[in-house]
Amino acid sequence: MTQHLQIGDLITRAARTFGAAPALVHGDRTVSFAEFDRLTDRLGHALLARGLAPGDHVAVLVPNGIDGVVAYYALAKAGLVRVPLNARETDVELAYKMTDSAARALITDGRIPAEADIVIGTAELDAMIADAPDSPCRVARDPEAPLRLAYTGGTTGKPKAVVLTTRSELAEVANFLVDLLPDLTPDSVMLHAAPITHGSGAFFLPHLVKGARNVILPKFTPQAFVDAAVEHGATATFMVPTMIAMLLEDAVIDRDRLRLSRLCYGGAPIAPTLLARGIETIGPVFAQLYGQAEAPLAITCLQPWEHTPERLGSAGKPYTFVEVEIRGADGAPVPVGAEGEVVTRGPHTMSGYWQRPEATAETLGADGWLRTGDIGRLDADGFLHLLDRRHDVIISGGFNVYPREVEDVLLTHPAVREAAVVGVDDARWGQRVAAAVVLRDRVDDQALLDHCAERLAGFKRPRLIERWDELPKSAVGKSLRRTVRETLQKSLEVSDHA
Structure with a gap:
């Protein structure tokens, strides 16, 4: 097999370039770029030594913190498929995902929602890492092989596992660096306030490859977020609209003490009134991301300078490497301004749904166009306006x-x-x-x-x-x-x- 760029290669390259600089911060623990590379190599070896084989699915149920991030990228280096689980979900919801994904192993902080062949507690990780070989862990995988499974929200039915590949992960990083975060430097700081199992986690690699710092909050509370943003000099963060509403309602915000240049938001519709209030309170730093699990966080984006009064209801323009069309019930593109289903195409989109060929065929066309299930229209300037979910x-x-x-x-x-x-x-x-x-x-x-x-x-x-x-x-x-x-x-x- 021809050697392709792997996720582990990005981590090693960052380690060589930025070495002892802080890469990850959580509470009073700091991990350098070199240490992060070493930890993920060692844990990758240790996971394979426990009887796992490249291609096996491994569920990770760990709250926001360094252990979870190390586990995620150790899995990538070892050729294992990550199944991230959200600690906020119930055991019933988590058990469904473990069973549906055919997870062979579970890395957990203590909860065991369903049986697995191998269960590894976070308390074991340090010993596993200490006993593992101190050498690079690189299991080369085809760029179209599964890298991780991302579950849909399940807002209209049972969640489906979206298969995302190394190809899609690298394309997502490229989308962020070209369009959303083009000014990243080693002085940049990403503050993770939302679960890294979902949207916030997408910001980790773009910051890592540029030598920027990732600071992780164990839990979001409005004032704790503001205090951490000031303390660490955060330049970027990601929130869902509910978090923004809580921030504006419950926190004392002194915008002169904030360094934020990007408050990225997405995951759910946002009311223009809430957005206008946020801009007035925090400043012109808001950037909207429209995406979904099948096209992670990268269909369109509304840049901070595009948040004009007449654009607050827009989801922005397509990313540089992404195509967007509006199609009618017959599947044909509709004229500018007309309503229809949003379809998209790009190298970051899923390869399909795990073990659901019929759902895959319904959503992903042979030509690569993905049906989003969202209703919208494109205006004359190319801005996408979302109206609602097709099923809603x-x-x-x-x-x-x-x-x-x-x-x-x-x-x-x-x-x-x-x-x-x-x-x-x-x-x-x-x-x-x-x-x-x-x-x-x-x-x-x-x-x-x-x-x-x-x-x-x-x-x-x-x-x-x-x-x-x-x-x-x-x-x-x-x-x-x-x-x-x-x-x-x-x-x-x-x-x-x-």
């Missing part, structure tokens, strides 16, 4: 209603902190619009209905609004519309029969 569109009286549009209107009311809009069954209209809201101040239902009536056509207005203490969310902060829909449907049925 509400059809009421024959008209399409996009939940995100209604949510954005509800969120412009000063009393509304969060909103989730869904379609519930209706004998007359097919579906009616229903909403669950989380309030920051008291307000009566009629005031909210009047607020919507002033801003939305009649068929788009909520016919049912419920006040909830919190919205159900996935482990990465996405609203679980399926759960909202089921709950509101039951509420409607009870009220109709009362």
Whole structure:
């Protein structure tokens, strides 16, 4: 097999270039570039010595910290396939992923959601590393061989395992370095506040290869984030919109003490009102990432200088190495400005779903174009405007209603902190619009209905609004519309029969 660039090669190259400089920081522990290279080599050897073979799947259930990052890249060096598990999920959810992914081994801080041939506790890692050979660990793998499995959010059904390869990982790094983080230097600092199992983890390699520092918070709390950003001189971070809302609500922010040049956000829709408030409070440093597990974090991006008032509802333009089209129901591209499904193509996209050939064929065409399942339009300047998920569109009286549009209107009311809009069954209209809201101040239902009536056509207005203490969310902060829909449907049925 022809030798191709491997993920381990990037780590070794960074070690040779930046040596003793700090690469990873977590609490009072700091790991240099040279030490990180050595730790991942040794652990790679140790994992293979435990009976694992290249190509085996290994689940990793470790909270944010250095142990998890070392495990991730030791797996890459040893030719083992990473299955990252989010510690915020339940044992039932984690057991499903371990079984579905056919994980042979589990690296864990103590939780064992399901049986595995090999279970390695984080307490064992130091001894395994100490006893392993002090030599490079390089299992060369084909660039199209699986590198990691990334599970979809499961917001509409059972999560599917997306197969990502060395090819897709290297392309993702290139997308970040060319478009999102072109100014990285050894003085840059990435502050990981979100789980490294998901979006935040994508920022690790781009910073590593440029000699920048990765600082990991064990858990996100608004004020702890601000304090850490000031202490470490953070220049970049990644958040989901829920985290941004918490930051603006609960933290004391002195923007003059922050070095942030990129506050990257994605993973869920964001209300333009929240975004405008963030820019006013923190500064013009926001960068939106639109992607999904099948095309990780890199379909389009909205740069900080593009966050003008008229663009706040946009998801930005395609990355340099990414193509985006809008296609109609017949699969043909639609004219500029017309609505349709967003499709994308690029070297970073998945090779398919693990053991789901039918789902792969439905999502990934033979020509490499990936169906995202999102509805959107491209404007004349090439900016993508997302309307909603294809499966979430509400059809009421024959008209399409996009939940995100209604949510954005509800969120412009000063009393509304969060909103989730869904379609519930209706004998007359097919579906009616229903909403669950989380309030920051008291307000009566009629005031909210009047607020919507002033801003939305009649068929788009909520016919049912419920006040909830919190919205159900996935482990990465996405609203679980399926759960909202089921709950509101039951509420409607009870009220109709009362």
